[in-house]
Amino acid sequence: MSRPGHVTSGRYAPPVPRTTTAVTSADGSRLYAEIHGPDGAPAVVLAHGWTCSTAFWAPVVRDLAADHKVVLYDQRGHGRSPAVRAAAHSTRALADDLVAVLEATLETGERAVVGGHSMGGMTIMAAAGRPELRSRAAAALLCSTGSSELAAESRVFPLRSPQGRRRAHRLLLHSRAPLGPVSPVTRWALRYATMGAGATREQIEACARIVHACPTGVRAHWGRVLAGLELTGEVARLELPTAVVSGTADRLTPVAHARRLASVLPDCRGVTELPGLGHMTPIEDPDAVGGRLRELVRDHLTTPGTTPRGRRPEQDERPEKKEKTA
Numbered sequence: 001m002s003r004p005g006h007v008t009s010g011r012y013a014p015p016v017p018r019t020t021t022a023v024t025s026a027d028g029s030r031l032y033a034e035i036h037g038p039d040g041a042p043a044v045v046l047a048h049g050w051t052c053s054t055a056f057w058a059p060v061v062r063d064l065a066a067d068h069k070v071v072l073y074d075q076r077g078h079g080r081s082p083a084v085r086a087a088a089h090s091t092r093a094l095a096d097d098l099v100a101v102l103e104a105t106l107e108t109g110e111r112a113v114v115g116g117h118s119m120g121g122m123t124i125m126a127a128a129g130r131p132e133l134r135s136r137a138a139a140a141l142l143c144s145t146g147s148s149e150l151a152a153e154s155r156v157f158p159l160r161s162p163q164g165r166r167r168a169h170r171l172l173l174h175s176r177a178p179l180g181p182v183s184p185v186t187r188w189a190l191r192y193a194t195m196g197a198g199a200t201r202e203q204i205e206a207c208a209r210i211v212h213a214c215p216t217g218v219r220a221h222w223g224r225v226l227a228g229l230e231l232t233g234e235v236a237r238l239e240l241p242t243a244v245v246s247g248t249a250d251r252l253t254p255v256a257h258a259r260r261l262a263s264v265l266p267d268c269r270g271v272t273e274l275p276g277l278g279h280m281t282p283i284e285d286p287d288a289v290g291g292r293l294r295e296l297v298r299d300h301l302t303t304p305g306t307t308p309r310g311r312r313p314e315q316d317e318r319p320e321k322k323e324k325t326a
Contacts, residue, residue, distance in 0.1 A: 004209070004213075005053065005055065005079070005209055005210060005212070005213025006053070006055035006058070006206070006209050006210055006213070007202075007205060007206045007209055010202060011058070011059050011062065011202070011286075012058050012059055012202060012203065012205075012206035012283060013055075013058060013206075014054065014055040014057075014058040014061070015036060015058065015061055015062055015065065017034035017035055017036050017072075018034075018035050018036055018037065018039075019034070019035050020032065020033065020034045020035075021033050021034070021035070021104065021105065023073065023097075023100050023101050023104040023105070024100065024104075025076070025093070025096050025097045025100040026096040026099075026100065027084075027088060027093065027096065029076050029081075029082070029084050029088060029093070029097070030081065030082055031073050031074060031075075031076060031081045031097055031100065031101065032054070032073060032074045032079060032080035032081045033071060033072065033073040033074075033101055033104065033105055034054060034071070034072050034073070035069065035070070035071050035072075035105060036061050036064075036065040036069070036070040036071075036072070037064065037065035037066070037067070037068050037069045037070050038067070038069065039069065040069070041067055041068050041069045042067075042068050042069065042112075042113075042297045042301045042302055043068065043069040043070075043071065043106060043110060043111070043112035043113070043301070044064055044068050044069070044070050044071070044112060044113050044114075044115060044293055044297065045070075045071040045072075045098075045101065045102060045105070045106075045112045045113070045114045045115070045137075046060070046061075046070065046071070046072050046114075046115045046116070046117075046120070047073070047075065047098060047114070047115070047116040047117070047119075047120030047121075047123045047124065048072075048074070048075060048078070048116075048117055048118075048119075048120050049116075049117045049118025049119040049120050049121075049144075049145075050118055050119040050219070050222050050223070050226060051078070051210075051211045051214040051218075051219050051222075052078065052079075052117075052118075052210050052211065052214070053074050053078050053079030053080075053210055053213065053214075054072040054073065054074055054079055054080075055079070055206075055209075055210050056117070056207075056210055056280075056282065056283065057072055057117075057282060058206070059282070059283060059286035059290075060282050060286045060289055060290045060293070062286075063286065063287070063290045064290055064293060064294070068297065071101065071105045071106075071112070073097070073101045075094070075097065075119065075120070075123070075222075076088070076089075076093065076097060077089075077215065077217075077218035077221070077222070078214060078218060079213075083215065083217065083218055086221055089221040089222055089224070089225050090225060091122065091123075091126040091225065091229070091231060092126065094119070094122065094123040094126045094127070095123065095126040095127035095130055095133075097123070098114070098123050098124065098126075098127050098133070099127060099130055099132040099133060102114075102132060102133070102136040102137070103132060103136070106136060110136075111135075111136055111137065111138045111301065112136060112137060112138065112301075113137070113138055113139045113140070113141065113293060113296045113297050113300065113301060114133075114137045114139075114140050114141070114240075115140065115141035115143060115289075115293055116140075116141070116142060116143065116145065117143045117144055117145065117281070117282055118143070118144050118145050118252070118253065118279065119145075119222065119226065120143075120145075121142040121143055121144070121145030122145055122146075122147070122226075122229065122231060124140050124142065124238070125142070125145075125147055125231040125234045125235050125238060126231060126234055128234040128235065128237040128238035128239075129234065129237045133240075134239070134240075137240055138240070138241075138296075138300040138301050139240050139241040139242065139243075139269075139296040139297075139299070139300040139301075140238065140240045140241070140242040140243075140296075141242070141243050141244075141245065141289075141292055141293055141296060142242060142243070142244045142245070142258075142261060143244075143245045143246075143281055143282060143289060144245065144246055144247060144250055144252075144253055144279050144280070144281045145253055145257065145258075145261075146229075146253040146257030146258075146260070146261070147229070147230075147231040147232045147234070147235045147257070147260070147261060147264070148229055148230045148231060148232050149229075150169070150173070150226055150227065150229055150252075150253065151165070151166045151169035151170045151173060151227050152165060152166045152169075153165075153253075153254055153256060153257065154169045154172075154251060154252055154253070154254070155251040155254055156168075156169060156172060156192075156193045156251045156252065157169060157172075169227075170227050172223075173223035173224065173226055173227040174220055174223050174224055174227060175219075175220060175223070176216045176217065176219070176220045177216070178216055179211070179212045179216075180212075181212070182205070182208045182209060182212050186208060186212070187204050187205070187208050190204065190207060190208050190211060191204050191278075192251075193251060193252065193279075194207065194211075194251070194252060194278055194279045194280050195207065195277075195278035195279065195280050195284060196247060196249040196276045196277040196278040196284060197249065197276065198276055198277075198284075199278065199280075199284055203280070203283050203284060206283055207280050207283055232264060235261060235264045235265060236264050236265075236266065237266075238265060238266065239266045239267060240267065241267050241269050241296070241299070241300055242265050242267060242268055242269060243268075243269045243270055243271075243272070243292050243295070243296060244258045244261050244262055244265075244268065244270070244271045244272070245258070245271075245272045245274065245281055245288065245289060245292055246258035246271065246272070246273055246274070246281070247273075247274045247276070247277030247278050247279065247281050247284065248273050248274065248275050248276060248277065249276050249277060249278050250277070250278050250279045250281075251278065251279065252278075252279040253279060255273055258271050258273070259271060269296075269299075272288065272292060274288055
């Protein structure tokens with residue numbers, strides 16, 4: 001019997017949602033979505049990245065759901081969202097899916113802070129011009145992501161030649177090679193490509209289970225979309241207050257992407273660079289990612305001087321984290 005596509009105990013195991021729902025996107029694709037936390041609390045909607053699933057956000061959700069309504073969904077073909085035909089993989093489809101989730105899971109007049117990791121951040125960028133996003137989203141967090149030139153600027157293969165790097169990373173993104181079972185060798189490879197040197201055994205195992213559960217065809221179809229990604233124009237239309245988070249040791253979307261996003265965003269609320277962390281920042285440092293989401297909620301969803309429902313004021317007195325904000 002195969003192991004589940006996520007760990008089942010500890011901080012990185014996905015919590016049980018308050019409710020689940022099926023969302024229908026513009027082209028009829030079905031998406032799995034779940035809602036955590038108290039009804040009526042400030043809302044946060046999170047989109048995961050390439051080869052991941054709702055389980056990826058587990059440690060962030062465990063914190064936020066104490067006093068936030070947290071909506072998660074599986075990108076098409078990932079997790080419990082069914083696979084779609086090859087032609088149905090595009091940045092337009094990503095935007096359609098996010099809009100559909102917002103409309104299906106938020107109440108009339110309800111707004112949310114939207115957060116995306118990696119391809120989830122690209123999803124928010126792709127939807128920048130959609131009126132539904134502008135009416136539903138109060139602020140955004142772009143986490144470990146970029147808008148273009150992913151194959152040219154990745155550092156998984158540290159080749160000197162830009163052309164060589166581009167070709168090698170395109171092959172990686174396009175690959176249909178099966179990852180096989182999670183093993184010491186595949187854990188090492190995953191940590192090298194996607195995480196910082198300080199990642200714990202539990203963090204590596206959590207990421208490996210999730211990534212290995214992604215079907216090879218889904219991985220390849222979305223990898224082709226990422227290889228040709230060009231969303232810089234859309235970033236310039238993302239007029240929401242937007243914060244950016246990046247790990248300084250990210251090989252997939254190096255920190256230069258975060259700095260470039262900050263230079264293009266109309267209303268950038270700062271870049272948080274997390275020293276020594278890799279691409280999987282919501283698992284490598286869920287406190288930092290959750291903290292930025294809380295700040296966006298505080299500044300753009302809640303009335304100054306009030307405490308979100310279910311949270312005691314003393315809970316906001318957190319130790320200051322050592323992180324660089326550019």
